[in-house]
Amino acid sequence: MRKHIVAGNWKMNNGLIQTKSLISDLKKQTKTSDAEVMIAPTFTNLWHAFESTRQDDIEVVAQNMHFSENGAYTGEISAGMLKSIGIKTVILGHSERRAYYNETDQDLAKKVDTALANEMKVIFCFGEELADRKAGNEETVVENQIKNALFHLEADVFKNIILAYEPVWAIGTGETATPDQAQDMHAFIRKTLENTYGNEVADEVSILYGGSVKPNNAKEIFGKPDVDGGLIGGASLNAEDFFAIVNAF
Ligand code: PEP
Secondary structure: OOOOEEEEEOOOOOOHHHHHHHHHHHHOOOOOOOOEEEEEOOHHHHHHHHHHOOOOOEEEOEOOOOOOOOOOOOOOOOHHHHHHOOOOEEEEOOHHHHHHOOOOHHHHHHHHHHHHHOOOEEEEEEOOOHHHHHOOOHHHHHHHHHHHHHOOOOHHHHHHEEEEEOOHHHOOOOOOOOHHHHHHHHHHHHHHHHHHHOHHHHHHOOEEEEOOOOOOOHHHHHOOOOOOEEEEOHHHHOHHHHHHHHOOO
């Protein structure tokens, strides 16, 4: 049975004081669903977030990491550094990193390899831009993003990969893919996995949807059979909204 997962990507929001306050609000929420809960604070607050949620059903994950193990990469963070403070999962390939920091599929393939070599899990993000969808190319774009960054992997490591389909036009825009658009793409992604890796892998990989998921639309999106959870940006900055989404399963 694949897992339900709801992950909050805090992006470059919240200093230490706000992080403490949001975590304390999150701890007051009650989880009524079977979804695994993850939060991704910024690097400087990972240690605090990790320490203060040790006893809770919340996993703290990183928003990014470098593909090298160490070295002269000023300003970067390695997998080993994340692991040294207890972080076991990293988000890779977010569209903001692809757009603003020119992360390519090839860079991401290296990052995925480094994360897996360090026994970390990866939330791998991908998704088409509006122009791709308007041109009817969304499936080709998504297929290439997945193939280029992931399809060199052996089948048995896919247990450490969580996919996050995030149409770029829906991120932070308030515009959500309809539940049917999300389901169609998730089913296509699962079929693509099945064609290369077979049924078992395709059935086991959780595919999250991301793009303006809010308390008022989560239930309908999560109700689709191939949507296994969400990667949540804006709404993850409010504990009640975030848990309303977590509990939408
Ligand atoms: C995201 O950044 O991954 C995201 C889905 O953001 P939002 O929920 O704000 O659209």
